Amino acid sequence: MITTSVAEAAACLQNGQVLAYPTEAVWGLGCDPFNEQAFYDILRLKQRPIEKGVILLAASISQVEHLLQTLPDTMRQQVISSWTNRTPTERATTWLLPAGEHIPSWIKGDHSKVAVRVTTHPLCVALCNAFNGFIVSTSANPAGLEPARSLQEAAAYFHADLNYLNGDLGLSREPSKIVDAESGEVIRA
Template sequence: MLTHRVHITSALTALRAGGVIAYPTETVWGLGCDPEDDNAVARVMAIKRRSDKKGLILIGAHIDDFQLWVAQKWLAWIEAQAPARPTTWVVPCLPSTPVWLTGGRQTLAVRLVRQGPAAELASRFGALVSTSANLSGHQTLTHLWQVRLRLGRWLDAIVPGQPGGTRPSRIVDVCTGKVLRD
């Protein structure tokens, strides 16, 4: 337990300093950073070799973690949902939402996390960028050793553990009801 706390504390320190971390989510391994730090987000995009035209997912432990970017009516709607599996909701975002989070769209993808290291990090830090730990277009990494080997040199902290699954979260557009990823 002490080792777990040390890793969480190290990751929180890295996040507060503008760092990029890897951590197990309830779905797959994730890369994360402070969504308000454009330099940290740019690092995540560079590590993944991901286009800045693609938006990012934010995770939070509490619905209020998203209030800077999402209108209250959508937050209430998300909170009322009880999906059977981890689900990311694409919602209209506030006009003040940074373009580095939206990819230039008027929507933002958010997911509440309820368990595991991702939930603990979000509970203690607030909302985090959370994108799969892999190069864009490549297979998602499923083991800690893969994360260390392929991405470790670019990361400021890694929280050990086991993801809750082997595939990314379901993504649903709340305005259309369309499932964008299942």
């Protein structure tokens, strides 16, 4: 299915299906992070090992507030500021945060932390809000290939194996950088 309806796309996620959608810089694959079968469908499509973990994408700070609670105030403010004060052309930042007990083990892979990004991309914000929470966000490409940058490229990779929310990419030229919120180490520059 190809749709421009955010409500239809959110329903796909709620029904345990995988969805391809445009993000800030590349197309992503998403699912309900608490639906283990949907998550394994993404790994199968991408031919990605579970050990790597995936990013969770949220529409607002309130959707990830519980993951920020153990951070020192200055770091918490830095994380929030990177999400809320980003210009549309600026590269987004994904933060590795303490996962706590609420994040399924399959999301984290072999890691004790979870990768989280609060987006300002209007379509992603609408999708997370319609879904009523954060969603999985991993690049739309089989392992080792370039991430899709259009509906046509995503469909060429995955054909009818999933659903597509058609829309525009954001204005960022690169996928998000990834930073460990506790150590400050840049994981993906």
